[in-house]
Amino acid sequence: MAEPLLRLDGLRKHYGGLAVTDGVSLEVLPGEIHAVIGPNGAGKTTLIHEITGIVAPDEGRVVFAGQDVTRFSLPRRVRAGLARTFQITSVVAGFTARANVALAAQARSGSSFRFFRPAASERRLNDAAMQALAEVGLADRADTPAGALSHGEKRALELAIALATEPRLLLLDEPLAGAGPEETERLIALLTRLKSAYTILLVEHDMQAVFALADRISVLVYGRVIATGTVAEIRGNPEVRAAYLGEDGA
Amino acid sequence: MREAWLPLAVLIALGAAPLLGFGGSYETTLMARTMILGMAAVSLSFLVGGAGLASLGHAASVGVGAYAVAILDAHGVTEAARVLPVAVGAAAVFSLATGAIAIRTSGVHFIMITLAFGQMAFFTASSLAAYGGDDGYTLYSRTEVLGTRLLEDRLAFHYICLGALALTWAVCAMLLASRFGRVLRAARENAQRVEAVGLAPYSFRLVGYVLAGAMGGLAGFLLANATEFVSPASLSWQRSGELLFMVILGGAGRLWGAILGALAFVLLETWLAQQMQHWKLVFGPLLVLAVIFLRGGLSGLVARRHG
Numbered sequence: 001m002a003e004p005l006l007r008l009d010g011l012r013k014h015y016g017g018l019a020v021t022d023g024v025s026l027e028v029l030p031g032e033i034h035a036v037i038g039p040n041g042a043g044k045t046t047l048i049h050e051i052t053g054i055v056a057p058d059e060g061r062v063v064f065a066g067q068d069v070t071r072f073s074l075p076r077r078v079r080a081g082l083a084r085t086f087q088i089t090s091v092v093a094g095f096t097a098r099a100n101v102a103l104a105a106q107a108r109s110g111s112s113f114r115f116f117r118p119a120a121s122e123r124r125l126n127d128a129a130m131q132a133l134a135e136v137g138l139a140d141r142a143d144t145p146a147g148a149l150s151h152g153e154k155r156a157l158e159l160a161i162a163l164a165t166e167p168r169l170l171l172l173d174e175p176l177a178g179a180g181p182e183e184t185e186r187l188i189a190l191l192t193r194l195k196s197a198y199t200i201l202l203v204e205h206d207m208q209a210v211f212a213l214a215d216r217i218s219v220l221v222y223g224r225v226i227a228t229g230t231v232a233e234i235r236g237n238p239e240v241r242a243a244y245l246g247e248d249g250a
Numbered sequence: 251m252r253e254a255w256l257p258l259a260v261l262i263a264l265g266a267a268p269l270l271g272f273g274g275s276y277e278t279t280l281m282a283r284t285m286i287l288g289m290a291a292v293s294l295s296f297l298v299g300g301a302g303l304a305s306l307g308h309a310a311s312v313g314v315g316a317y318a319v320a321i322l323d324a325h326g327v328t329e330a331a332r333v334l335p336v337a338v339g340a341a342a343v344f345s346l347a348t349g350a351i352a353i354r355t356s357g358v359h360f361i362m363i364t365l366a367f368g369q370m371a372f373f374t375a376s377s378l379a380a381y382g383g384d385d386g387y388t389l390y391s392r393t394e395v396l397g398t399r400l401l402e403d404r405l406a407f408h409y410i411c412l413g414a415l416a417l418t419w420a421v422c423a424m425l426l427a428s429r430f431g432r433v434l435r436a437a438r439e440n441a442q443r444v445e446a447v448g449l450a451p452y453s454f455r456l457v458g459y460v461l462a463g464a465m466g467g468l469a470g471f472l473l474a475n476a477t478e479f480v481s482p483a484s485l486s487w488q489r490s491g492e493l494l495f496m497v498i499l500g501g502a503g504r505l506w507g508a509i510l511g512a513l514a515f516v517l518l519e520t521w522l523a524q525q526m527q528h529w530k531l532v533f534g535p536l537l538v539l540a541v542i543f544l545r546g547g548l549s550g551l552v553a554r555r556h557g
Contacts, residue, residue, distance in 0.1 A: 090440060092439045100443075104448075106429050106432070107448045112449055114430060115428045118428065119428055
């Protein structure tokens with residue numbers, strides 16, 4: 001088996017008496033889409049915070065690309081290649097779509113402590129930005145202020161920003177949250193395209209999307225991973241059905 | 251930039267004024283005050299509108315620069331080649347030391363902590379008995395430039411202030427447009443977004459804070475020479491508030507708004523003070539009304555006219 005790109009090793013996090021992350025171990029293999037699903041209150045958000053460096057776990061390790069990143073801050077993890085998107089879209093509303101992505105490109109390409117040349121005229125950054133925008137189908141919206149984009153476009157923009165950081169792993173936090181049926185369809189098509197080029201850890205509520213996209217699924221319930229397996233295995237797992245999918249299944 | 255015609259016109263007018271019969275002592279003193287406060291306000295606008303750091307202690311960096319001139323003067327050091335770097339450097343070091351702590355906070359806490367540091371500088375200056383304490387310190391003479399008394403020349407000093415103001419504006423505009431400034435502007439709107447592309451806003455904000463402080467120090471150097479007098483009042487929180495007010499009156503969204511803000515502030519203050527004794531009773535409410543009704547400030551008003 002290939003060396004996992006991301007390995008969570010016995011993560012624990014308590015808030016008072018409540019174990020929000022209760023010994024989570026999980027491996028994301030290079031090239032796969034690994035989905036984490038779980039009912040509300042399963043501890044998905046806290047788990048994401050632990051993976052991205054917003055919350056420090058009480059116990060356990062986060063190993064990314066062979067490196068223990070448990071104590072790394074969010075920016076440092078991103079520089080190591082762990083990009084993320086947010087459940088609630090996070091873009092710089094006053095910047096154009098292009099400038100939003102160019103900001104990520106400049107974080108990747110040389111120092112950002114450069115004081116003299118106008119950043120907007122740096123060809124290399126603009127080209128990298130346009131390439132990422134094209135990848136998510138937003139090339140024709142490059143000059144639109146991010147705040148004026150539709151919800152689905154903002155989602156796609158956030159993906160382009162993440163891509164421009166040249167990630168080794170994309171952590172997508174409910175990328176379909178709040179999207180209408182049409183937008184969902186477009187975003188799933190987009191994620192399907194990205195699937196071949198990127199390793200993705202997908203945390204998502206939408207079961208149809210997860211079953212359509214994921215190679216493997218981990219099911220999180222009350223802070224524990226109760227099952228990990230392929231789509232078929234998870235669908236057929238009686239414990240998962242009982243805990244999450246309901247008796248009649250999906 | 252097309253909408254910046256008004257501040258450019260103001261700079262040109264300031265440049266032409268002494269040639270058009272406004273070169274007297276009274277007029278040049280008033281204009282020097284406008285230009286120096288304008289510099290301080292532009293550097294504050296860089297912080298407030300650019301980096302989103304609403305400092306209520308910016309006058310302290312101006313005052314540190316001014317006090318550097320006074321203290322060196324008291325020890326017989328009056329050469330600009332030495333005084334100017336010390337004034338700018340002292341203001342930068344002060345900003346580095348206070349900013350390193352203040353920038354860990356945000357919002358109201360940032361305002362309060364910069365206010366607190368400003369007041370510490372104010373009381374420190376008040377207690378400097380050797381340099382006049384509460385009463386302030388009168389310079390023996392203006393700073394010399396390479397051994398000459400260039401700054402004593404009214405016209406030369408006028409154009410040096412004008413050049414310094416234009417330079418401050420140009421440098422701040424350049425900084426905001428650069429890679430560095432892009433990170434600052436992005437972090438003002440959405441710090442989480444900046445972190446998520448792999449950059450820590452703190453270090454960028456701190457560098458911005460130090461640069462603005464250094465520019466404040468330059469303004470302080472000129473202020474001390476303009477008035478040939480330095481007192482704790484130049485670091486007081488009231489002065490910081492006035493600077494912040496100039497930024498808001500001019501419109502924090504545009505750097506050059508601060509130039510308009512400083513000009514409007516000084517003109518209004520001077521005119522009202524000539525009209526009545528209790529002019530501050532009118533001045534205060536006028537300022538409040540301006541803030542309420544001039545959304546985007548004076549520069550916003552100009553920009554809107556350009557569609």
